[in-house]
Amino acid sequence: MLKLVRTFFLTLASLLLVTATSPALAADASMADYKYVLHISDMDPSKQDLILNNARNLLDAYPPGDVDVEIVAYGPGLRLLFADNVNAKRVESLAMSGVRFSACGNTLKGMTQQLGYAPKLNPAAKVVPGGIVRIGELVKQGYIYVRP
Amino acid sequence: MLKLVRTFFLTLASLLLVTATSPALAADASMADYKYVLHISDMDPSKQDLILNNARNLLDAYPPGDVDVEIVAYGPGLRLLFADNVNAKRVESLAMSGVRFSACGNTLKGMTQQLGYAPKLNPAAKVVPGGIVRIGELVKQGYIYVRP
Amino acid sequence: MLKLVRTFFLTLASLLLVTATSPALAADASMADYKYVLHISDMDPSKQDLILNNARNLLDAYPPGDVDVEIVAYGPGLRLLFADNVNAKRVESLAMSGVRFSACGNTLKGMTQQLGYAPKLNPAAKVVPGGIVRIGELVKQGYIYVRP
Numbered sequence: 001m002l003k004l005v006r007t008f009f010l011t012l013a014s015l016l017l018v019t020a021t022s023p024a025l026a027a028d029a030s031m032a033d034y035k036y037v038l039h040i041s042d043m044d045p046s047k048q049d050l051i052l053n054n055a056r057n058l059l060d061a062y063p064p065g066d067v068d069v070e071i072v073a074y075g076p077g078l079r080l081l082f083a084d085n086v087n088a089k090r091v092e093s094l095a096m097s098g099v100r101f102s103a104c105g106n107t108l109k110g111m112t113q114q115l116g117y118a119p120k121l122n123p124a125a126k127v128v129p130g131g132i133v134r135i136g137e138l139v140k141q142g143y144i145y146v147r148p
Numbered sequence: 149m150l151k152l153v154r155t156f157f158l159t160l161a162s163l164l165l166v167t168a169t170s171p172a173l174a175a176d177a178s179m180a181d182y183k184y185v186l187h188i189s190d191m192d193p194s195k196q197d198l199i200l201n202n203a204r205n206l207l208d209a210y211p212p213g214d215v216d217v218e219i220v221a222y223g224p225g226l227r228l229l230f231a232d233n234v235n236a237k238r239v240e241s242l243a244m245s246g247v248r249f250s251a252c253g254n255t256l257k258g259m260t261q262q263l264g265y266a267p268k269l270n271p272a273a274k275v276v277p278g279g280i281v282r283i284g285e286l287v288k289q290g291y292i293y294v295r296p
Numbered sequence: 297m298l299k300l301v302r303t304f305f306l307t308l309a310s311l312l313l314v315t316a317t318s319p320a321l322a323a324d325a326s327m328a329d330y331k332y333v334l335h336i337s338d339m340d341p342s343k344q345d346l347i348l349n350n351a352r353n354l355l356d357a358y359p360p361g362d363v364d365v366e367i368v369a370y371g372p373g374l375r376l377l378f379a380d381n382v383n384a385k386r387v388e389s390l391a392m393s394g395v396r397f398s399a400c401g402n403t404l405k406g407m408t409q410q411l412g413y414a415p416k417l418n419p420a421a422k423v424v425p426g427g428i429v430r431i432g433e434l435v436k437q438g439y440i441y442v443r444p
C-alpha cells in the first residue's frame with residue numbers, strides 16, 4: 001500500500017515535470033533550410049561524444065540560421081541529459097548555440113520509479129511526453145532523421 | 149557433395165517459407181495518421197526490450213487507429229522474433245494490439261544454413277524477402293523510420 | 297610551437313585531401329527508383345559486415361539501374377573505409393557494382409591529428425566534407441535512410 005502511494009506521487013511528480021517544461025517547445029516550427037533530429041538511445045557512452053560532435057559539425061557546416069538541430073534522448077541514452085553527465089558543459093554550450101535537447105518523459109518516469117527519485121536533468125534539456133513521438137513529429141515537419 | 153545437396157534443400161526450405169508467409173503482408177496500405185517502422189538489427193539483447201517499449205509507447209500515445217507500427221528485424225536482431233526468445237510473450241501481445249513484425253528472409257536463409265535447420269519463429273512474425281527492402285517500401289509509403 | 301606547426305600541416309593536408317576527392321561526387325542526382333543511404337558510425341566491427349550485406353541484398357533485390365546505394369561512414373565507423381580493413385576487398389567489389397562509399401572529412405581530420413598521419417583509405421572511398429551533412433543532402437534528394 002505504501003509502495004502504491006509512493007508510485008502515485010512519483011508518477012504525479014513526473015507528470016508535473018512534463019507539463020511544466022514542455023510548453024517551451026511549442027514554437028518550434030523552424031524556418032531553417034536544413035533541419036535535423038539526432039536520436040540517442042544507446043547505453044554506450046561513446047555515443048554521447050559522437051552525437052555532440054555531430055551537432056557541432058552541423059552548426060559549423062551551414063551559415064547561421066540555415067540549420068536547426070534537435071537531439072532527442074530516450075532509453076539508456078537519456079543519461080546524456082543528466083545534470084551530472086561528463087558532457088554536461090558541452091550540452092549547455094551547444095544549447096547556447098541553438099541546439100535543442102529533448103528528454104523523454106516516459107523514460108524519466110521509468111527511471112524515477114527505479115531510482116526512487118527523479119534524476120536531475122541538465123537545465124538545457126526540455127522534457128517531452130515521449131521521445132519517439134517527438135521524433136515522429138519532427139520527421140513529419142521535414143526534419144532529417146539521423147541516428148549516430 | 150553431400151554438403152551441396154544439404155545446402156540446396158535448406159535453401160529450398162527457406163524459399164518455401166518465404167513464399168508461404170509473405171502474402172499475409174499484402175494489404176498493408178495503412179490509413180493511420182502516424183505510421184512508424186521500427187528497425188532492429190543489433191546483437192545487443194537490451195535493444196529488444198527497448199524496441200518493444202517504443203512500440204508500446206507509440207500505441208499508448210495516439211488514439212486507437214491513429215497509429216500504425218511495424219517492427220522489421222534482420223541480421224542479429226532477428227533473434228527478437230525467435231519462438232524461444234525471452235520477449236516472445238510481449239511480441240505476441242503487441243501483435244494482438246496491432247503491431248506487425250517482419251522477419252528478414254535473407255537473414256533467415258543465412259541462419260538456416262549456419263544452424264543446419266530453420267530456427268522456429270514467433271507465430272506473430274511474418275517473413276518478408278528482405279528486411280532492408282521492406283524498410284524502404286514502408287518509408288516510401290510515408291512511414292517514419294526510427295532505429296532505437 | 298613545433299606541435300602547432302605540425303597540426304597546421306596535418307589540417308592543411310586533410311583539407312587538400314577533401315578538396316581533391318570530393319568533386320567526384322558532384323554528379324550524383326540519381327534517377328533510380330529506390331535510393332538508399334546506409335549509415336555506419338559504430339565502433340563494433342560486426343556492423344561492417346552487416347552494412348555490406350545490406351548493400352549486397354539491395355543490389356540483388358532490384359533490377360539493375362533501379363536501385364542506388366551510398367554508404368556514408370563517419371566516427372568510429374570510418375574504419376570500414378581504411379585501406380587495410382578486413383573487408384577492403386568486399387568494399388571494392390561493391391564499388392565495382394555501383395555502390396558509392398563516402399568517407400567523412402571531419403572524422404578523417406580528427407583521426408589524422410590523433411595518429412600523426414593520414415590513414416590510408418580504400419581507393420573506392422570518396423572523401424566528403426562531413427558525413428552527417430552528406431546524409432542530410434541525400435535524404436533531401438529522396439534517399440531512404442537506413443542505419444544498420
